[in-house]
Amino acid sequence: MKIAPDLAATVLAVVDEGSFESAARRLHVTPSAVSQRIRALEDALGAVLLVRAKPPRPTEAGATIVRLARQQALLEQEALTELGVEDRLGRVRLSVAVNADSLATWFLDPLARLAERLPVVFEVHRDDQDFTARLLSDGTAVAAVTAQSAPVAGCSVSALGAMVYEAYATPAFVRRWFPSGATVEALADAPVVDFDRRDDLQTRWIRERGASAASPPRHFIPASADFATAVRSGIGWGMLPDDQARDAVAAGALLPLGGPGIRVPLYWQQWNLHSTLLAAVADEVSRAARSALAPISRR
Known part of the structure:
Protein backbone atom coordinates (compact mmCIF):
# COMPACT_ATOMS: atom_id res chain seq x y z
CA MET A 1 0.00 0.00 0.00
CA LEU A 83 12.78 24.48 -10.02
CA GLY A 84 12.74 28.18 -9.11
CA VAL A 85 9.10 28.15 -8.01
CA GLU A 86 9.53 27.91 -4.25
CA ASP A 87 7.03 30.71 -3.64
CA ARG A 88 4.20 28.29 -4.41
CA LEU A 89 4.62 26.78 -0.97
CA GLY A 90 5.65 29.93 0.81
CA ARG A 91 8.02 29.51 3.72
CA VAL A 92 8.73 26.01 4.94
CA ARG A 93 8.27 25.38 8.67
CA LEU A 94 11.34 23.82 10.27
CA SER A 95 10.94 22.37 13.77
CA VAL A 96 14.09 22.28 15.88
CA ALA A 97 14.70 21.34 19.52
CA VAL A 98 17.19 23.07 21.80
CA ASN A 99 18.13 23.25 25.47
CA ALA A 100 17.04 26.30 27.44
CA ASP A 101 20.50 27.77 28.10
CA SER A 102 21.54 27.59 24.45
CA LEU A 103 18.25 29.23 23.47
CA ALA A 104 18.85 32.02 26.00
CA THR A 105 22.44 32.67 24.93
CA TRP A 106 23.76 31.80 21.46
CA PHE A 107 21.17 29.83 19.47
CA LEU A 108 18.81 32.56 18.23
CA ASP A 109 21.45 34.57 16.33
CA PRO A 110 22.08 31.86 13.69
CA LEU A 111 18.32 31.35 13.29
CA ALA A 112 17.89 35.08 12.66
CA ARG A 113 20.60 35.03 9.97
CA LEU A 114 18.97 32.02 8.33
CA ALA A 115 15.50 33.58 8.37
CA GLU A 116 16.88 36.65 6.59
CA ARG A 117 18.15 34.75 3.58
CA LEU A 118 16.09 31.53 3.37
CA PRO A 119 12.34 30.86 2.90
CA VAL A 120 11.98 29.32 6.34
CA VAL A 121 10.14 29.87 9.61
CA PHE A 122 11.29 28.09 12.75
CA GLU A 123 9.26 26.31 15.37
CA VAL A 124 11.58 25.97 18.36
CA HIS A 125 10.92 23.34 21.02
CA ARG A 126 12.72 23.87 24.33
CA ASP A 127 13.71 20.99 26.57
CA ASP A 128 16.62 19.83 28.69
CA GLN A 129 19.65 18.87 26.57
CA ASP A 130 19.34 15.31 27.87
CA PHE A 131 15.82 15.03 26.47
CA THR A 132 15.78 16.96 23.16
CA ALA A 133 16.84 13.83 21.23
CA ARG A 134 13.48 12.20 21.92
CA LEU A 135 11.83 15.00 19.91
CA LEU A 136 13.73 13.71 16.87
CA SER A 137 12.48 10.18 17.51
CA ASP A 138 8.81 11.13 17.75
CA GLY A 139 8.86 13.40 14.71
CA THR A 140 8.39 16.64 16.61
CA ALA A 141 11.70 18.08 15.42
CA VAL A 142 13.88 17.55 12.36
CA ALA A 143 17.03 18.71 14.15
CA ALA A 144 18.13 19.21 17.74
CA VAL A 145 20.83 20.51 20.02
CA THR A 146 21.33 17.59 22.37
CA ALA A 147 23.71 16.10 24.90
CA GLN A 148 23.33 12.72 23.19
CA SER A 149 26.40 11.86 21.12
CA ALA A 150 25.04 8.54 19.79
CA PRO A 151 22.88 9.21 16.72
CA VAL A 152 19.15 8.76 16.99
CA ALA A 153 17.90 6.20 14.46
CA GLY A 154 17.74 7.87 11.06
CA CYS A 155 19.82 10.88 12.13
CA SER A 156 23.35 12.16 11.68
CA VAL A 157 25.32 13.77 14.51
CA SER A 158 28.13 16.32 14.78
CA ALA A 159 29.83 17.91 17.77
CA LEU A 160 29.03 21.56 18.55
CA GLY A 161 31.06 22.25 21.70
CA ALA A 162 30.58 22.38 25.45
CA MET A 163 28.70 24.80 27.67
CA VAL A 164 30.81 25.39 30.78
CA TYR A 165 28.94 26.09 34.00
CA GLU A 166 30.39 27.64 37.17
CA ALA A 167 28.76 28.03 40.58
CA TYR A 168 27.77 31.62 41.51
CA ALA A 169 26.01 33.50 44.30
CA THR A 170 25.54 37.11 45.32
CA PRO A 171 27.99 38.72 47.78
CA ALA A 172 25.21 38.96 50.39
CA PHE A 173 24.37 35.29 49.93
CA VAL A 174 28.03 34.35 50.31
CA ARG A 175 28.35 36.39 53.50
CA ARG A 176 25.28 34.71 55.01
CA TRP A 177 25.67 31.12 53.87
CA PHE A 178 29.34 30.70 52.92
CA PRO A 179 31.33 32.90 55.35
CA SER A 180 34.10 30.30 55.37
CA GLY A 181 33.62 29.23 51.76
CA ALA A 182 31.40 26.60 50.15
CA THR A 183 32.28 23.92 52.69
CA VAL A 184 30.58 20.55 53.01
CA GLU A 185 28.76 21.79 56.09
CA ALA A 186 27.63 25.04 54.46
CA LEU A 187 26.37 23.30 51.33
CA ALA A 188 24.04 21.19 53.42
CA ASP A 189 22.09 24.28 54.48
CA ALA A 190 22.51 26.87 51.70
CA PRO A 191 19.46 27.19 49.40
CA VAL A 192 20.13 26.14 45.82
CA VAL A 193 18.34 27.01 42.58
CA ASP A 194 17.47 24.20 40.15
CA PHE A 195 15.93 24.67 36.71
CA ASP A 196 13.48 21.83 37.30
CA ARG A 197 13.46 18.39 38.90
CA ARG A 198 15.47 16.93 36.01
CA ASP A 199 18.25 19.50 36.40
CA ASP A 200 21.26 17.77 37.96
CA LEU A 201 23.98 20.41 37.46
CA GLN A 202 23.85 21.75 41.00
CA THR A 203 23.61 18.21 42.39
CA ARG A 204 26.69 17.16 40.43
CA TRP A 205 28.65 20.18 41.71
CA ILE A 206 27.63 19.48 45.32
CA ARG A 207 28.71 15.87 45.04
CA GLU A 208 32.02 16.81 43.43
CA ARG A 209 32.65 18.98 46.50
CA GLY A 210 32.17 15.88 48.63
CA ALA A 211 28.85 17.01 50.12
CA SER A 212 25.46 15.34 50.23
CA ALA A 213 22.98 16.56 47.63
CA ALA A 214 20.02 15.41 49.73
CA SER A 215 20.12 18.15 52.36
CA PRO A 216 19.94 21.67 50.88
CA PRO A 217 16.57 23.38 50.32
CA ARG A 218 15.84 23.82 46.61
CA HIS A 219 14.04 26.43 44.54
CA PHE A 220 12.79 25.44 41.07
CA ILE A 221 12.88 28.18 38.40
CA PRO A 222 12.03 26.60 35.01
CA ALA A 223 13.21 29.30 32.59
CA SER A 224 16.81 30.08 31.71
CA ALA A 225 16.66 33.87 32.00
CA ASP A 226 14.55 33.67 35.16
CA PHE A 227 16.93 31.09 36.63
CA ALA A 228 19.83 33.51 36.16
CA THR A 229 17.72 36.33 37.62
CA ALA A 230 16.92 34.17 40.64
CA VAL A 231 20.63 33.58 41.31
CA ARG A 232 21.38 37.29 40.85
CA SER A 233 18.55 38.17 43.26
CA GLY A 234 20.12 36.04 46.00
CA ILE A 235 17.35 33.49 46.37
CA GLY A 236 19.95 30.75 46.15
CA TRP A 237 23.20 29.77 44.47
CA GLY A 238 23.28 28.11 41.07
CA MET A 239 25.34 27.03 38.06
CA LEU A 240 25.48 29.56 35.22
CA PRO A 241 27.26 29.63 31.85
CA ASP A 242 29.70 32.48 31.35
CA ASP A 243 27.36 34.40 29.02
CA GLN A 244 24.77 34.69 31.78
CA ALA A 245 27.23 35.53 34.57
CA ARG A 246 29.92 37.70 32.94
CA ASP A 247 28.33 41.14 33.33
CA ALA A 248 27.10 40.48 36.87
CA VAL A 249 30.56 39.25 37.92
CA ALA A 250 32.19 42.32 36.35
CA ALA A 251 29.75 44.56 38.24
CA GLY A 252 30.41 42.76 41.53
CA ALA A 253 26.82 41.48 41.69
CA LEU A 254 27.87 37.82 41.56
CA LEU A 255 30.79 35.92 43.02
CA PRO A 256 32.16 32.58 41.79
CA LEU A 257 32.05 29.92 44.47
CA GLY A 258 35.09 28.11 43.09
CA GLY A 259 35.24 24.38 42.81
CA PRO A 260 34.96 22.37 39.60
CA GLY A 261 33.32 23.80 36.53
CA ILE A 262 30.93 21.42 34.80
CA ARG A 263 31.20 20.94 31.05
CA VAL A 264 28.07 19.88 29.17
CA PRO A 265 28.96 18.62 25.68
CA LEU A 266 26.41 19.53 23.01
CA TYR A 267 25.80 17.89 19.64
CA TRP A 268 23.74 18.67 16.57
CA GLN A 269 21.54 15.85 15.36
CA GLN A 270 19.34 16.04 12.29
CA TRP A 271 17.38 13.69 10.09
CA ASN A 272 19.33 11.94 7.35
CA LEU A 273 17.87 13.80 4.40
CA HIS A 274 19.59 15.23 1.35
CA SER A 275 18.41 18.77 2.00
CA THR A 276 20.20 22.01 1.16
CA LEU A 277 18.02 23.78 3.73
CA LEU A 278 18.98 21.42 6.55
CA ALA A 279 22.62 21.63 5.47
CA ALA A 280 22.47 25.44 5.61
CA VAL A 281 20.91 25.34 9.08
CA ALA A 282 23.53 22.89 10.34
CA ASP A 283 26.35 25.02 8.93
CA GLU A 284 25.06 28.25 10.48
CA VAL A 285 24.41 26.65 13.87
CA SER A 286 27.82 24.97 13.89
CA ARG A 287 29.56 28.25 13.04
CA ALA A 288 27.76 30.04 15.88
CA ALA A 289 28.54 27.23 18.30
CA ARG A 290 32.26 27.39 17.53
CA SER A 291 32.26 31.03 18.62
CA ALA A 292 30.05 30.60 21.68
CA LEU A 293 31.04 27.23 23.14
CA ALA A 294 34.20 25.71 24.55
CA PRO A 295 35.82 22.67 22.94
CA ILE A 296 34.27 19.43 24.14
CA SER A 297 37.69 18.03 24.95
CA ARG A 298 39.82 19.61 27.68
CA ARG A 299 42.90 19.29 25.48
Whole structure:
Protein backbone atom coordinates (compact mmCIF):
# COMPACT_ATOMS: atom_id res chain seq x y z
CA MET A 1 0.00 0.00 0.00
CA LYS A 2 0.96 3.65 -0.29
CA ILE A 3 0.46 6.44 2.22
CA ALA A 4 -1.26 9.35 0.52
CA PRO A 5 0.75 12.54 1.15
CA ASP A 6 -2.39 14.59 1.85
CA LEU A 7 -3.46 12.17 4.58
CA ALA A 8 -0.02 12.22 6.20
CA ALA A 9 0.00 16.03 5.98
CA THR A 10 -3.35 16.09 7.78
CA VAL A 11 -1.93 14.13 10.72
CA LEU A 12 0.99 16.56 10.86
CA ALA A 13 -1.33 19.57 10.74
CA VAL A 14 -3.37 18.28 13.70
CA VAL A 15 -0.22 17.67 15.75
CA ASP A 16 1.35 21.02 14.86
CA GLU A 17 -1.80 23.11 15.26
CA GLY A 18 -3.04 21.39 18.41
CA SER A 19 -6.64 20.76 17.35
CA PHE A 20 -8.74 19.42 14.47
CA GLU A 21 -10.32 22.86 14.02
CA SER A 22 -6.98 24.67 13.70
CA ALA A 23 -5.69 21.99 11.35
CA ALA A 24 -8.79 22.49 9.20
CA ARG A 25 -8.08 26.21 8.92
CA ARG A 26 -4.47 25.51 7.94
CA LEU A 27 -5.54 22.99 5.30
CA HIS A 28 -8.54 25.06 4.08
CA VAL A 29 -10.98 22.20 4.70
CA THR A 30 -13.69 21.52 7.28
CA PRO A 31 -12.98 19.89 10.67
CA SER A 32 -15.17 17.02 9.49
CA ALA A 33 -12.88 16.51 6.49
CA VAL A 34 -9.87 16.44 8.81
CA SER A 35 -11.52 13.75 10.94
CA GLN A 36 -12.44 11.73 7.85
CA ARG A 37 -8.86 11.88 6.53
CA ILE A 38 -7.41 10.77 9.84
CA ARG A 39 -9.91 7.94 10.14
CA ALA A 40 -9.28 6.82 6.55
CA LEU A 41 -5.54 6.59 7.15
CA GLU A 42 -6.04 4.82 10.47
CA ASP A 43 -8.35 2.30 8.80
CA ALA A 44 -5.89 1.73 5.97
CA LEU A 45 -2.95 1.21 8.35
CA GLY A 46 -4.90 -0.68 10.98
CA ALA A 47 -3.46 1.56 13.71
CA VAL A 48 -4.58 4.48 15.83
CA LEU A 49 -2.49 7.53 14.89
CA LEU A 50 -3.71 10.17 17.33
CA VAL A 51 -4.69 10.20 20.97
CA ARG A 52 -7.85 12.34 20.96
CA ALA A 53 -6.80 14.57 23.84
CA LYS A 54 -6.40 18.34 24.20
CA PRO A 55 -4.12 18.83 22.41
CA PRO A 56 -4.14 15.68 20.25
CA ARG A 57 -0.84 13.82 20.40
CA PRO A 58 0.58 11.14 18.12
CA THR A 59 0.75 7.50 19.08
CA GLU A 60 3.91 5.57 18.22
CA ALA A 61 2.43 4.83 14.80
CA GLY A 62 1.34 8.45 14.50
CA ALA A 63 4.87 9.66 15.22
CA THR A 64 6.06 7.64 12.21
CA ILE A 65 3.48 9.39 10.02
CA VAL A 66 4.47 12.80 11.44
CA ARG A 67 8.12 12.14 10.54
CA LEU A 68 7.11 11.09 7.04
CA ALA A 69 4.96 14.19 6.53
CA ARG A 70 7.73 16.51 7.71
CA GLN A 71 10.16 14.83 5.36
CA GLN A 72 7.73 15.12 2.46
CA ALA A 73 7.16 18.81 3.13
CA LEU A 74 10.89 19.51 3.34
CA LEU A 75 11.70 17.55 0.18
CA GLU A 76 8.86 19.23 -1.70
CA GLN A 77 10.26 22.63 -0.72
CA GLU A 78 13.72 21.52 -1.91
CA ALA A 79 12.31 20.44 -5.27
CA LEU A 80 10.40 23.69 -5.78
CA THR A 81 13.51 25.66 -4.86
CA GLU A 82 15.53 23.79 -7.49
CA LEU A 83 12.78 24.48 -10.02
CA GLY A 84 12.74 28.18 -9.11
CA VAL A 85 9.10 28.15 -8.01
CA GLU A 86 9.53 27.91 -4.25
CA ASP A 87 7.03 30.71 -3.64
CA ARG A 88 4.20 28.29 -4.41
CA LEU A 89 4.62 26.78 -0.97
CA GLY A 90 5.65 29.93 0.81
CA ARG A 91 8.02 29.51 3.72
CA VAL A 92 8.73 26.01 4.94
CA ARG A 93 8.27 25.38 8.67
CA LEU A 94 11.34 23.82 10.27
CA SER A 95 10.94 22.37 13.77
CA VAL A 96 14.09 22.28 15.88
CA ALA A 97 14.70 21.34 19.52
CA VAL A 98 17.19 23.07 21.80
CA ASN A 99 18.13 23.25 25.47
CA ALA A 100 17.04 26.30 27.44
CA ASP A 101 20.50 27.77 28.10
CA SER A 102 21.54 27.59 24.45
CA LEU A 103 18.25 29.23 23.47
CA ALA A 104 18.85 32.02 26.00
CA THR A 105 22.44 32.67 24.93
CA TRP A 106 23.76 31.80 21.46
CA PHE A 107 21.17 29.83 19.47
CA LEU A 108 18.81 32.56 18.23
CA ASP A 109 21.45 34.57 16.33
CA PRO A 110 22.08 31.86 13.69
CA LEU A 111 18.32 31.35 13.29
CA ALA A 112 17.89 35.08 12.66
CA ARG A 113 20.60 35.03 9.97
CA LEU A 114 18.97 32.02 8.33
CA ALA A 115 15.50 33.58 8.37
CA GLU A 116 16.88 36.65 6.59
CA ARG A 117 18.15 34.75 3.58
CA LEU A 118 16.09 31.53 3.37
CA PRO A 119 12.34 30.86 2.90
CA VAL A 120 11.98 29.32 6.34
CA VAL A 121 10.14 29.87 9.61
CA PHE A 122 11.29 28.09 12.75
CA GLU A 123 9.26 26.31 15.37
CA VAL A 124 11.58 25.97 18.36
CA HIS A 125 10.92 23.34 21.02
CA ARG A 126 12.72 23.87 24.33
CA ASP A 127 13.71 20.99 26.57
CA ASP A 128 16.62 19.83 28.69
CA GLN A 129 19.65 18.87 26.57
CA ASP A 130 19.34 15.31 27.87
CA PHE A 131 15.82 15.03 26.47
CA THR A 132 15.78 16.96 23.16
CA ALA A 133 16.84 13.83 21.23
CA ARG A 134 13.48 12.20 21.92
CA LEU A 135 11.83 15.00 19.91
CA LEU A 136 13.73 13.71 16.87
CA SER A 137 12.48 10.18 17.51
CA ASP A 138 8.81 11.13 17.75
CA GLY A 139 8.86 13.40 14.71
CA THR A 140 8.39 16.64 16.61
CA ALA A 141 11.70 18.08 15.42
CA VAL A 142 13.88 17.55 12.36
CA ALA A 143 17.03 18.71 14.15
CA ALA A 144 18.13 19.21 17.74
CA VAL A 145 20.83 20.51 20.02
CA THR A 146 21.33 17.59 22.37
CA ALA A 147 23.71 16.10 24.90
CA GLN A 148 23.33 12.72 23.19
CA SER A 149 26.40 11.86 21.12
CA ALA A 150 25.04 8.54 19.79
CA PRO A 151 22.88 9.21 16.72
CA VAL A 152 19.15 8.76 16.99
CA ALA A 153 17.90 6.20 14.46
CA GLY A 154 17.74 7.87 11.06
CA CYS A 155 19.82 10.88 12.13
CA SER A 156 23.35 12.16 11.68
CA VAL A 157 25.32 13.77 14.51
CA SER A 158 28.13 16.32 14.78
CA ALA A 159 29.83 17.91 17.77
CA LEU A 160 29.03 21.56 18.55
CA GLY A 161 31.06 22.25 21.70
CA ALA A 162 30.58 22.38 25.45
CA MET A 163 28.70 24.80 27.67
CA VAL A 164 30.81 25.39 30.78
CA TYR A 165 28.94 26.09 34.00
CA GLU A 166 30.39 27.64 37.17
CA ALA A 167 28.76 28.03 40.58
CA TYR A 168 27.77 31.62 41.51
CA ALA A 169 26.01 33.50 44.30
CA THR A 170 25.54 37.11 45.32
CA PRO A 171 27.99 38.72 47.78
CA ALA A 172 25.21 38.96 50.39
CA PHE A 173 24.37 35.29 49.93
CA VAL A 174 28.03 34.35 50.31
CA ARG A 175 28.35 36.39 53.50
CA ARG A 176 25.28 34.71 55.01
CA TRP A 177 25.67 31.12 53.87
CA PHE A 178 29.34 30.70 52.92
CA PRO A 179 31.33 32.90 55.35
CA SER A 180 34.10 30.30 55.37
CA GLY A 181 33.62 29.23 51.76
CA ALA A 182 31.40 26.60 50.15
CA THR A 183 32.28 23.92 52.69
CA VAL A 184 30.58 20.55 53.01
CA GLU A 185 28.76 21.79 56.09
CA ALA A 186 27.63 25.04 54.46
CA LEU A 187 26.37 23.30 51.33
CA ALA A 188 24.04 21.19 53.42
CA ASP A 189 22.09 24.28 54.48
CA ALA A 190 22.51 26.87 51.70
CA PRO A 191 19.46 27.19 49.40
CA VAL A 192 20.13 26.14 45.82
CA VAL A 193 18.34 27.01 42.58
CA ASP A 194 17.47 24.20 40.15
CA PHE A 195 15.93 24.67 36.71
CA ASP A 196 13.48 21.83 37.30
CA ARG A 197 13.46 18.39 38.90
CA ARG A 198 15.47 16.93 36.01
CA ASP A 199 18.25 19.50 36.40
CA ASP A 200 21.26 17.77 37.96
CA LEU A 201 23.98 20.41 37.46
CA GLN A 202 23.85 21.75 41.00
CA THR A 203 23.61 18.21 42.39
CA ARG A 204 26.69 17.16 40.43
CA TRP A 205 28.65 20.18 41.71
CA ILE A 206 27.63 19.48 45.32
CA ARG A 207 28.71 15.87 45.04
CA GLU A 208 32.02 16.81 43.43
CA ARG A 209 32.65 18.98 46.50
CA GLY A 210 32.17 15.88 48.63
CA ALA A 211 28.85 17.01 50.12
CA SER A 212 25.46 15.34 50.23
CA ALA A 213 22.98 16.56 47.63
CA ALA A 214 20.02 15.41 49.73
CA SER A 215 20.12 18.15 52.36
CA PRO A 216 19.94 21.67 50.88
CA PRO A 217 16.57 23.38 50.32
CA ARG A 218 15.84 23.82 46.61
CA HIS A 219 14.04 26.43 44.54
CA PHE A 220 12.79 25.44 41.07
CA ILE A 221 12.88 28.18 38.40
CA PRO A 222 12.03 26.60 35.01
CA ALA A 223 13.21 29.30 32.59
CA SER A 224 16.81 30.08 31.71
CA ALA A 225 16.66 33.87 32.00
CA ASP A 226 14.55 33.67 35.16
CA PHE A 227 16.93 31.09 36.63
CA ALA A 228 19.83 33.51 36.16
CA THR A 229 17.72 36.33 37.62
CA ALA A 230 16.92 34.17 40.64
CA VAL A 231 20.63 33.58 41.31
CA ARG A 232 21.38 37.29 40.85
CA SER A 233 18.55 38.17 43.26
CA GLY A 234 20.12 36.04 46.00
CA ILE A 235 17.35 33.49 46.37
CA GLY A 236 19.95 30.75 46.15
CA TRP A 237 23.20 29.77 44.47
CA GLY A 238 23.28 28.11 41.07
CA MET A 239 25.34 27.03 38.06
CA LEU A 240 25.48 29.56 35.22
CA PRO A 241 27.26 29.63 31.85
CA ASP A 242 29.70 32.48 31.35
CA ASP A 243 27.36 34.40 29.02
CA GLN A 244 24.77 34.69 31.78
CA ALA A 245 27.23 35.53 34.57
CA ARG A 246 29.92 37.70 32.94
CA ASP A 247 28.33 41.14 33.33
CA ALA A 248 27.10 40.48 36.87
CA VAL A 249 30.56 39.25 37.92
CA ALA A 250 32.19 42.32 36.35
CA ALA A 251 29.75 44.56 38.24
CA GLY A 252 30.41 42.76 41.53
CA ALA A 253 26.82 41.48 41.69
CA LEU A 254 27.87 37.82 41.56
CA LEU A 255 30.79 35.92 43.02
CA PRO A 256 32.16 32.58 41.79
CA LEU A 257 32.05 29.92 44.47
CA GLY A 258 35.09 28.11 43.09
CA GLY A 259 35.24 24.38 42.81
CA PRO A 260 34.96 22.37 39.60
CA GLY A 261 33.32 23.80 36.53
CA ILE A 262 30.93 21.42 34.80
CA ARG A 263 31.20 20.94 31.05
CA VAL A 264 28.07 19.88 29.17
CA PRO A 265 28.96 18.62 25.68
CA LEU A 266 26.41 19.53 23.01
CA TYR A 267 25.80 17.89 19.64
CA TRP A 268 23.74 18.67 16.57
CA GLN A 269 21.54 15.85 15.36
CA GLN A 270 19.34 16.04 12.29
CA TRP A 271 17.38 13.69 10.09
CA ASN A 272 19.33 11.94 7.35
CA LEU A 273 17.87 13.80 4.40
CA HIS A 274 19.59 15.23 1.35
CA SER A 275 18.41 18.77 2.00
CA THR A 276 20.20 22.01 1.16
CA LEU A 277 18.02 23.78 3.73
CA LEU A 278 18.98 21.42 6.55
CA ALA A 279 22.62 21.63 5.47
CA ALA A 280 22.47 25.44 5.61
CA VAL A 281 20.91 25.34 9.08
CA ALA A 282 23.53 22.89 10.34
CA ASP A 283 26.35 25.02 8.93
CA GLU A 284 25.06 28.25 10.48
CA VAL A 285 24.41 26.65 13.87
CA SER A 286 27.82 24.97 13.89
CA ARG A 287 29.56 28.25 13.04
CA ALA A 288 27.76 30.04 15.88
CA ALA A 289 28.54 27.23 18.30
CA ARG A 290 32.26 27.39 17.53
CA SER A 291 32.26 31.03 18.62
CA ALA A 292 30.05 30.60 21.68
CA LEU A 293 31.04 27.23 23.14
CA ALA A 294 34.20 25.71 24.55
CA PRO A 295 35.82 22.67 22.94
CA ILE A 296 34.27 19.43 24.14
CA SER A 297 37.69 18.03 24.95
CA ARG A 298 39.82 19.61 27.68
CA ARG A 299 42.90 19.29 25.48
